[in-house]
Amino acid sequence: MNISKASALTDLPPKTIRYYEEIGLVKAARAANGYRDYSENDVHQLAFLQRARSLGFSIEECRSLLSLYSDSDRASSEVKELTLSKIDEIDQKIDELKSLKDTLSKLAKNCHGNDKPDCPILDDLAGRA
Amino acid sequence: MNISKASALTDLPPKTIRYYEEIGLVKAARAANGYRDYSENDVHQLAFLQRARSLGFSIEECRSLLSLYSDSDRASSEVKELTLSKIDEIDQKIDELKSLKDTLSKLAKNCHGNDKPDCPILDDLAGRA
DNA sequence: ATGGGGGTTCCAGTTACCGGAAGGTCAAGG
DNA sequence: CCTTGACCTTCCGGTAACTGGAACCCCCAT
Numbered sequence: 001m002n003i004s005k006a007s008a009l010t011d012l013p014p015k016t017i018r019y020y021e022e023i024g025l026v027k028a029a030r031a032a033n034g035y036r037d038y039s040e041n042d043v044h045q046l047a048f049l050q051r052a053r054s055l056g057f058s059i060e061e062c063r064s065l066l067s068l069y070s071d072s073d074r075a076s077s078e079v080k081e082l083t084l085s086k087i088d089e090i091d092q093k094i095d096e097l098k099s100l101k102d103t104l105s106k107l108a109k110n111c112h113g114n115d116k117p118d119c120p121i122l123d124d125l126a127g128r129a
Numbered sequence: 130m131n132i133s134k135a136s137a138l139t140d141l142p143p144k145t146i147r148y149y150e151e152i153g154l155v156k157a158a159r160a161a162n163g164y165r166d167y168s169e170n171d172v173h174q175l176a177f178l179q180r181a182r183s184l185g186f187s188i189e190e191c192r193s194l195l196s197l198y199s200d201s202d203r204a205s206s207e208v209k210e211l212t213l214s215k216i217d218e219i220d221q222k223i224d225e226l227k228s229l230k231d232t233l234s235k236l237a238k239n240c241h242g243n244d245k246p247d248c249p250i251l252d253d254l255a256g257r258a
Numbered sequence: 259a260t261g262g263g264g265g266t267t268c269c270a271g272t273t274a275c276c277g278g279a280a281g282g283t284c285a286a287g288g
Numbered sequence: 289c290c291t292t293g294a295c296c297t298t299c300c301g302g303t304a305a306c307t308g309g310a311a312c313c314c315c316c317a318t
Contacts, residue, residue: 044256047256048254048255048256051253051254051256052254055229055232055233056233065251065254068248068251069251069255072246073246074246074248075243075244075246076240076241076242076243076244076246076248076249076250076251077242077244079240079242079248079251080237080242080248083236083237083250084237086233087230087233087237090230093226094223094227094230097185097222098223100184100185100219101216101219101220101223103184104184104185104212104216104219105216108212108213108216111205111209112205113205113206113208113210114204115204115205115206116204116205117201117202117204117205118205119197119205119208119209120205121205121208121209121212122194122197122198122205122208125180125181125194126173126176126177126198127173127176127177127180
């Protein structure tokens, strides 16, 4: 099938599919006219990528997952490890964002937000806390 | 003062300071030998940037904040608006990350993570849920 | 004069793509 | 048969916010 069909089936833009091929993730066959020709298996792998990317795995992590996926002999513990460390990363990011939010909320609360120039937010940013 | 002194005072790498100059944020004077020469005021602005960036404001937002900072006539409401919308952004991101984490946690929980090849995580990614 | 630790510029790379240009291909309609 | 429009192709450049490295200059002490 052509790239637009694969795109529709995987919910990945054609540009992205070509990009994945360029970086060696999923390589399609070519038809006589030079068009890319996707097999069922290609589409499966692309859909796999789509899902893994949307779950926050980086391209390089996806590359690992894909090779684990294709290796029928791999241990499930490898995949689980990758997933658990991803969860840790996410937890860290959430914590960071929460503390950011706290700081900004405090600043906003102290700022009356009217048309006068006095502004505690800027004062804080300037180090005049 | 030289760039390394400014760097020490603001906790910004010299590379970053030069970058900020390149994109027109804080421009230092030049000494006779061509070295950048930072004033107290320059350092204040750099420190302001450092703090604002670490609070999650983008470069372009920092540019706005900096011009609001330099404009003694601006209304504090402008700054407060920017801050509140930043808080909204952060909230959204936290929500996204939480739902990501939920999904991954569920997947990890169902995976026994041993040395056998059977792996529910990969099964899910492959759409065999 | 030489060695080390500043400084300078410019180029390239990072992540994961997106937009657009220039041009080949294909199916349908007149 | 020709045109039109929707596909497809490749390649180039841009995004955010820097970071690393190369090649070179400057200043001070030995």
